[in-house]
Amino acid sequence: MNKKILVTGATGFIGSRLVIKLxxxxxxxxxxxxxxxxxxxxxxxxxxIHLIxxxxxxxxxxxxxxxxxxxxYHTAGLTYMGDKKNALLYKINVDxxxxxxxxxLANGVKRVIHVSSITAVxxxxxxxxxxESVVWNFDSISLEYARTKHIAEVEVATAVKKGLDCVIVNPAFVFxxxxxxFNAGRIIKDVYNRKLPFYPLGGICVVDVEIVAxxxxxxxxxxxxxxxxIIGGENVSYKQLADTISRITGAPKIHFPLPFWMARILKSILDLYKNKNSISKLFNLSMFRVASEYLYFDSSKAIRELNMRFEPHEHSIRNAYEWYRDRNLL
Structure with missing residues (x-):
């Protein structure tokens, strides 16, 4: 029997790919x-599809x-790495x-999928x-986005106790x-356009949007x-990621590691210059602070229980790059 399915956040990156499949x-x-x-x-x-x-x-x-x-499928949310939109982050991600x-609960919905984030892990x-069993420790970094995603999961747990059938998924860094x-894809664009002369010392878990959907x-x-x-894939350092992007796009390799303490000094110097467009928008201190940590994840539970497939991070980077290139978005 045909089901009636509602998707929030359907115009977003993950939401749109999900809707196309549905x-x-x-x-x-x-x-x-x-x-x-x-x-x-x-x-x-x-x-x-029907628009509501x-x-x-x-x-x-x-x-x-x-x-x-x-x-x-609740995929809507605000992704923002910084401290200028704290009230809006709470309003959208929590409220x-x-x-x-x-x-x-009020309308007798049979099941809800809450799309969270690995920052809530x-x-x-x-x-x-x-x-998935780790105790949330992202509060060691002051990042309101992570805090709101964590609180939203606490709200899901409360709703489940009230009788709602809800499952949480935590996508990693989606290319x-x-x-x-240009969510995660901003790094591809900026390496390609030589706007990222250095790389942070942390690492991330890369997954393709098709696998996520x-x-x-x-x-x-x-x-x-x-x-x-956790919906993740390969865990790679930013150095490995930058090397992969350089190899696929033909951009020059990035050779300079930048520790966070040095990033703070460099940022204060760069802020004095008028032409800020020569450096990547990714270079804000909140984002760089997160990028200095290792966001490495074990996705074996999703592989085991949801039959999630795995593919090397190169595939996702190539898929994204070719999509941008074919549409002249770079």
Missing amino acids: AASSDEIFVLVRKTSDLTSLSDVLDR YGDITDSDSINEAMKGIDLV GTKNILRAA GIAFDKKPVN GAGDIN ETIIAAMEKGRTGERY
Whole structure:
């Protein structure tokens, strides 16, 4: 029997790839968008989905959107690494999630997938990849984004206790085709355009957006209520990542490691110059502080329980680069 499925955050990178996959099924797909939303990323499937106008921060519109809905994929959220949008981060990531959970409970939704973040899991301080059972330790870095993603997961746990069937997924650093807003893909663009003359000393877990989207769907089908699943791939240092990007794009190699203490000094010097466009937008201190740690993750639970596939990080970087190149976005 066909199901009615609601997706929030459908115009985002992960959300749009998820909707494209869902639209190929026989289910009825509804996407929550604002009147001002850019629907470019959904242009190929607009004839196969239903648009519902609303906003996750408006509880009335969410309650209305959820009437008659069977399943919800909550991918909406604000990703911002800095301290200038703290109130907005809380409003969207925490209050918005509360509105989704409340409306799902009130309308008898059968299951909700909450798309969280690996910042709600933790940091691998000794470079040993962490799994879902680690105690959240991201508060050792002052990053409001991570704090709001963590609190949103606490809200999910509360809703599960109230009887909501909800599963959490935690995507790692997502690369691939379709990253229209240059989320993780910004590093590819900036290495290609020689705007990143140095690399931070930490590392990240790289995963392709197609794997993320298909694993989120698998979590809806097979995930255990109240559990969370890290959707990750290969753990690589920023040096390895930069080398891969250079090799694939043909850009010169980056040879200079930059420790965080030195980054602070360099940033204060660069801020004195007018032409800031010559250096990557990634070079803000909040982001660089995070990039100086090892965000290495163990995704074996998702491989075991959700049949998540693994592929080397080169594939994702190549997919993303070729997608940008073919559209003249670099």
